[in-house]
Amino acid sequence: MDFSLNEEQRMLQQSVAKFLGDTYSHETRRKRVREGSDLDGDIWRQFAELGWLALPFAEEDGGLGGTLVESMILHEEFGKALVLEPWLAAVTLSGGLLRLGDATQKKRWLEPLMEGRLQAAVALEEYGTDLSLTDTSVKARPDGSGYRLDGGRDLVLNAGNADILIVPARCEDTGELSLFVVEAGQPGVTVQAHRLVNGQSAGRLLLEDAPVSTESRLAREATAPLAAVMNEALLAMGAQALGAMSALLEQTLEYTKNRKQFGTPLSGFQALQHRMVDMFIACEQYRSLLLAATLKTNEGHEDAARAVHALKARIGQSGRHLAHEAIQLHGAMGMTDEMPAGHYLKHLVALDLLFGNSDQHMAELVADETITI
Amino acid sequence: MDFSLNEEQRMLQQSVAKFLGDTYSHETRRKRVREGSDLDGDIWRQFAELGWLALPFAEEDGGLGGTLVESMILHEEFGKALVLEPWLAAVTLSGGLLRLGDATQKKRWLEPLMEGRLQAAVALEEYGTDLSLTDTSVKARPDGSGYRLDGGRDLVLNAGNADILIVPARCEDTGELSLFVVEAGQPGVTVQAHRLVNGQSAGRLLLEDAPVSTESRLAREATAPLAAVMNEALLAMGAQALGAMSALLEQTLEYTKNRKQFGTPLSGFQALQHRMVDMFIACEQYRSLLLAATLKTNEGHEDAARAVHALKARIGQSGRHLAHEAIQLHGAMGMTDEMPAGHYLKHLVALDLLFGNSDQHMAELVADETITI
């Protein structure tokens, strides 16, 4: 059992922290959020130049062969800095699925993605239903050698920026759940983009008789790979949440040590001290959960998926706890756009609601109690 | 809207409080608990002489026609003093069902019960199943003009003291759920009595071919009256819980004001102060809930049963909260038999588990959400 970072991992952590320290001041970020700029081309190019975009991919695909531990390091820092760029949609989800393609497809999409030249999105959610990786209203109707896609999906992360969108669709001929790649702007594809509460963006995808060729089919039966990629996404979100929580705790400690009331620093009040201790405990327990879920998944343990559900459930529970307490302890200042606390809350709420909220992941745990994590 | 007690109610409250103040010192009670004496004949006789045993019954039945408000007053004091006598089983439940009888039956059982000469019990629960007023393993097999009873019930409150036991049984001929009265010691009736964690007693009732005549049948179809009497019992338990909770709060305030640590009274520590405030809030909210459930039931509002479920759910939740905090704030002293705190916990736990625990009453609320209380 070893929980220490190796030399390369420590360097990665330092370089991510340094880069974000330089590019992601709270003021710059606030300005970008107001302007609706969730993707800064320069930053994305630097992601590519620093090699980070290639990090999670296998060496035979031209990647750097990073493990889930490297991903955890990166996303914890992303969460601290509240990075707006659509990494989750473009790299973790889209990149994760593009790995399924054949050599031609990888060359066409994965390579430019790793080089920062291609933006991508995956259409996963629909309003008014629980997240399901197998149910979809998108149908693929056979049409000659290819298919025609019909249906719609909501809240497709990064849809407005994406050059390509990956769409799971139920094939009417075989009943398989296949993955198709459609291009933004191709016939039959409409995207209605909008901001999200956390400053990132998403969009509604409408498919009306959209033609896709068999070369655009990434996978014939995608249920298992979708679940695997979703687990990686949940781990990345989990690491972002830890970054946000630990920043909230740190900033609250800092604020209460400096802010005086009735002649004493707020941090001197015992009732507030004990609440900050509870924030600390929640944050440390959450950190342990992230380690558990990441390492179990990385090493392929049989209870890995269960640990990921546990982690995702706690994003909502511990995340809100930390953010609510941080705002409360900041007093009225905590309610201003000027202080970071509210921005962390917004991101944590988004991380909670996306891809199944706390209740839904708790329900997954309850559904199968034969395993104990 | 009026929440004040009238003159008679105030007098009742004072006389109950005075009587219990005289007879129920913590030391006397501890001694009785150790000796397994849950029913003191003298005290029960005085209950009768003071007229309390007749209080809940209609004047035409020889009772005093008290309402649920008088019952609430009485049981709140019972809860404060942790009265051991089996009022709930004998008066609320048994008495409540004996009201259903004809004139002869009332003369035979209800009259001596009001006079303190008869102890009774109702067989309601079975291990390993949720409480159900309609499901029972006890069968009534027609036998000439009467029936023969077979089956068993568990944790029959007051079973060891009872002269008669009221048994809901499913009639094999009509399918009705009838109420039969059996006598302790009659052929086919066995009671195995035991103590309960709160110092009261109960027993397992075994019926083997026990003969009952039609004169022993209190009601042919008892589903509705059972539910009504159960609501009254839940309200009585709810009032006892309030008495226990308010005593816990009061004693904790007292203790922390007097006990010093690090040179300061415990009550001077802000973190503990805020926790006692939360105890106070829980106790006052619970008091409001008791008023709501009692008055709504008393006045026959359509949402009355829902309010009773809410009350019962909170016995477990708020009751444990108060008791756990009280013990914690008493420190090691709170874990001793010598201090009352633990005895209140034991009674509150019993009140929670009997007749459906918090989860089960929450489930009743969730099952029908068309009404809002």
Next chain:
Amino acid sequence: MDLGIDDEVIAFREEVRSFLRENLTPEIQEAGRRTTSVFAPPGQAMEWQRILHRKGWAAPHWPEEYGGTGWSVTKRAIFAEELVRAEAPPLIPMGLMMCGPCLIGYGTPEQKAQYLPRILSGEDFWCQGYSEPGAGSDLASLKTFAESDGDDYIVNGTKIWTTYAHHANRMFALVRTRRDGKPQQGISFLLIDMDSPGITVEPIVGLDEVPEQCQVFFDNVRVPKANRVGEENDGWSVAKYLLMFERGGSEYAPALRVQLERLKKLAAERERNAQDQQARAFFRQKIADCEIEVLALEFTENRIKSELESGGNPGALTSMTKILGTELQQRIAQLTVEGLGIESLVWQPQAIVPASEEQPLAPEHSLVAMASYLNSRACSIYGGSNEIQRGIIARAVLGL
């Protein structure tokens, strides 16, 4: 002991409903639906106040001689509940709930005659100048100073968290009028014309990106001494009187009850598409838990009112309803977001400004839900933070 629900009460509810059907316009109703904090959109809220005022219903809690309605406690609760149910925007409280009562208690006859009718009618729009940077819940450390200068004061300093200062034409403020002595004793209560030279207002952007709070700067602002309410250096008594008065006025349960009913309706609609029975059970449990607390709070508030009506003093119990009411508001706001799910992540604060022309990309209630949730975090901070309220209960009720 009884609940006292009789025919008169039932008839009154019908009267209120029928008034609302006839007078609450769709535009005002829209503003009600789009209210995401304690404070409704100012234009529509003031218009609604004028309509209520014509009926004599703008300030039910004021004494009848000044324009109150003389309703029983039960009727006032019904009125409050029906307004929320009809989606009427809440009235802006600074004049009706705060400044008005202070004037009723401490104003000179001239001040009452000049200001009370304009508060009722909505001609004046008031804001409250209490907090200062570095003095939130701790009012005794105020620094804004009013220097005596003949018949006037010259005010210098700054106020913060001043709701709608950018819409107001008047401010009631606590300012320091003496430099020595106990901190609480040198404070006076002034009425300040927001058009006075030397006043600058800077809106503060909140989590919902809509400015609601402001910082107000005073640079040698001249205020006539005739605009002082109460004695010089005795402003603390005026402010405390308001707290007393508020005790009968602010009730959380009626609005919470309506919000809860809406949440239950939302949950039922959602469930038709929800595959997961377990997740559904968890969600409904949280709603049921709120329902129990709202019922309890309703009766706690009833107990307080019943105590007040019989001449008793519920004292610091109102600190308890503040804690409970605000925490429940936060829980219900959060559950509403949870119930709506990812839909509520769509962020278009400008699309729900009343009469906005921006095309909403998600249903109105989803856009409103997230802003309401974010803003709900403020209610345990403002108006005496819940920590302050716990401290009051510890001292005043529990004697700790």
Next chain:
Amino acid sequence: MDLGIDDEVIAFREEVRSFLRENLTPEIQEAGRRTTSVFAPPGQAMEWQRILHRKGWAAPHWPEEYGGTGWSVTKRAIFAEELVRAEAPPLIPMGLMMCGPCLIGYGTPEQKAQYLPRILSGEDFWCQGYSEPGAGSDLASLKTFAESDGDDYIVNGTKIWTTYAHHANRMFALVRTRRDGKPQQGISFLLIDMDSPGITVEPIVGLDEVPEQCQVFFDNVRVPKANRVGEENDGWSVAKYLLMFERGGSEYAPALRVQLERLKKLAAERERNAQDQQARAFFRQKIADCEIEVLALEFTENRIKSELESGGNPGALTSMTKILGTELQQRIAQLTVEGLGIESLVWQPQAIVPASEEQPLAPEHSLVAMASYLNSRACSIYGGSNEIQRGIIARAVLGL
């Protein structure tokens, strides 16, 4: 970063299991099942210790030179988990976990030679004399005094919450040896023979009606100075060293994990008869919630051990595992009672005393569950209350 689960570890688990199959007698196992607090029934626990000692496994956490096993952190966790799973009673900690480490750190060679082997073998039964009436978590205010008298001390005073003092033949105690100076500096650490004249032991009845704690009175009790551990007036350092040592020793997760598995099994059995799907969902949610916390605690404890093994100092993080471990123990104990329902109300404390002849009127696990639940309330009080632990974290970790 890795979990390091390899073949050696798997083989070790098999070795422990096979030892347990062969050596854990039904009588000792029964005592394990009937352990309702931190402290197992003393007779059977000491017998079990003797069996483990014969194998060399009585004190895995001691340094090897004194009889420890030299196992890795992972192996120690597996050992702990398998013991609980096999229903072995926990060993009485006062000698092995408390007094022993103090002697290892501060004892003279003579003290080590005299006492350590007898601690390991179980020949001596130790109790801990720290708390006094009026000085629970606040040890600096101890009053029991040891007056110097030639080569001896004469001890007067009283100790309270002394677990199993009525079974012990030795006590390690903190006593005051100086009346002036800073309160913490005048304390010494003494080993006291419980047979000494002048000692009286009074058992205290707990909520489970079984005496476990005692009050011990000292009336001119003579203790040789040779029985002092560490310097005179420096007992505080010895006690603190123990706290340091304990950090590596006490782990909550292994036992919690087993208790949780049993609770899940119980829930599954119960559900076969439970009509109500909603209530079932609520109950299982609470279990799942504990499961998440236990997993997190396991990894928090792993992080601490990994830090310790690489020479780091996890410091006050152990205050955090104390809080979490005890609170989880309480939650699981409560859920077990809830899961058993009314069955657990049957009260027969004497029927679950090991080898009792009283006929149980409910299944053994029901009788045990209620006593365990009641006793679980103590674990957030003893060993430095959880409030004290929060204070330590506030100061030492958060710098508040």
